[in-house]
Amino acid sequence: MRVTLWSSHYKVVDMNAGAGIQQDNNASPGVDAEQISCLRNEMLRFAxxxxxxxxxxxxVVHEAIAAALKSTGFNTRASLKTWVFAILRNKIIDVIRERSRHPVEEFLEEDLGDLDEAFDDHDHWRRDHKPADWGHPEAVLANEQFWVIFEACLTHLPQNTARVFMMREHLGLEIREICQELTISESNCWAIMSRARMRLRLCLEENFLE
Amino acid sequence: MMNCKQATRLMSHGQDRQLTLPERMRLKFHLLICNGCSHYNKHLNIIHQAMKRISDR
Known part of the structure; x- marks a missing residue:
C-alpha cells in the first residue's frame, strides 16, 4: 500500500484503490475529501x-491540487473547482513550454499522410471521399456513441498535431500564442489546425456513421 | 472559382479568426453549390461544439 502526502490537509492512501483520500483535522472549511477525489478524476481526464x-x-494534477490547497483562494465547491482548474491549466502550459524547448521532430512531417487523397486533380472532393450527412448537429451531440468515438479519434491524432489542436481548442490559446510557445511559423500553425480538423472529421465519419 | 480543398482550409481558418468579407462571400457561394463542403462545414461546427463541451465539463 502506497502512502503519498498531498498537502498539509490531505493524504492519499493506496492510489490504485481509488477512493483512499483522507482528510486531516485542520483542513480548509467547506472542502471535503470526496469533493477533492471527484475533482481529481476530472482533472486527470483533462490533463x-x-x-x-x-x-x-x-x-501535474498532484501539483495543482497541492498548490490549490496551500492557498485560500476559494471558499465554495464551485470556486474550488475553478481555482484548481486554473492552476492545472497553467501547469499544463508550463509543461508544454518545457517540451517545446526540446522539439523532437518537425511539426508537419508527421501529418502528411493520406488526407490529400480525398481530392481529385482539380482539388474537388473525390466521389468516394465526399463528406456525408451526419444528421442534425444537436442529435449527433446527444448521441452517447458519438462521444466514445470522438474521444478515441482525439487520442489517435498524431502527437504534434494533437498538441497544437488541443492548445487551441482545449486551452483556448490564440494561434499567435501557440506559434510563440512552440516556435513554429504562423502558416505552419494554420496548416496544422486545418489538417487536425480534417483528420478528426474523417475519423468520426469512418467510425460514427458505420 | 474556389475549389473544395481551398474551401476546407478557409472553413478551418474561420474557426480561429474572423474571415475577411471577400473570403466570406467566396466561401458562402461555394457552400451554396457544393453539398460536400456544406456537410464539411457542419461537421467542423460539431467538432468545435464537442471540444467546447469537453472544456466546460
Whole structure:
C-alpha cells in the first residue's frame, strides 16, 4: 500500500484503490475529501487529454491540487473547482513550454499522410471521399456513441498535431500564442489546425456513421 | 472559382479568426453549390461544439 502526502490537509492512501483520500483535522472549511477525489478524476481526464502522458498528467494534477490547497483562494465547491482548474491549466502550459524547448521532430512531417487523397486533380472532393450527412448537429451531440468515438479519434491524432489542436481548442490559446510557445511559423500553425480538423472529421465519419 | 480543398482550409481558418468579407462571400457561394463542403462545414461546427463541451465539463 502506497502512502503519498498531498498537502498539509490531505493524504492519499493506496492510489490504485481509488477512493483512499483522507482528510486531516485542520483542513480548509467547506472542502471535503470526496469533493477533492471527484475533482481529481476530472482533472486527470483533462490533463491526460492535453498531455497524452498518463504519468505526467498524474504529476501535474498532484501539483495543482497541492498548490490549490496551500492557498485560500476559494471558499465554495464551485470556486474550488475553478481555482484548481486554473492552476492545472497553467501547469499544463508550463509543461508544454518545457517540451517545446526540446522539439523532437518537425511539426508537419508527421501529418502528411493520406488526407490529400480525398481530392481529385482539380482539388474537388473525390466521389468516394465526399463528406456525408451526419444528421442534425444537436442529435449527433446527444448521441452517447458519438462521444466514445470522438474521444478515441482525439487520442489517435498524431502527437504534434494533437498538441497544437488541443492548445487551441482545449486551452483556448490564440494561434499567435501557440506559434510563440512552440516556435513554429504562423502558416505552419494554420496548416496544422486545418489538417487536425480534417483528420478528426474523417475519423468520426469512418467510425460514427458505420 | 474556389475549389473544395481551398474551401476546407478557409472553413478551418474561420474557426480561429474572423474571415475577411471577400473570403466570406467566396466561401458562402461555394457552400451554396457544393453539398460536400456544406456537410464539411457542419461537421467542423460539431467538432468545435464537442471540444467546447469537453472544456466546460
Amino acid at each position: 491526460s487529454l492535453q498531455l497524452r502522458d498518463k504519468h505526467l498528467a498524474e504529476d
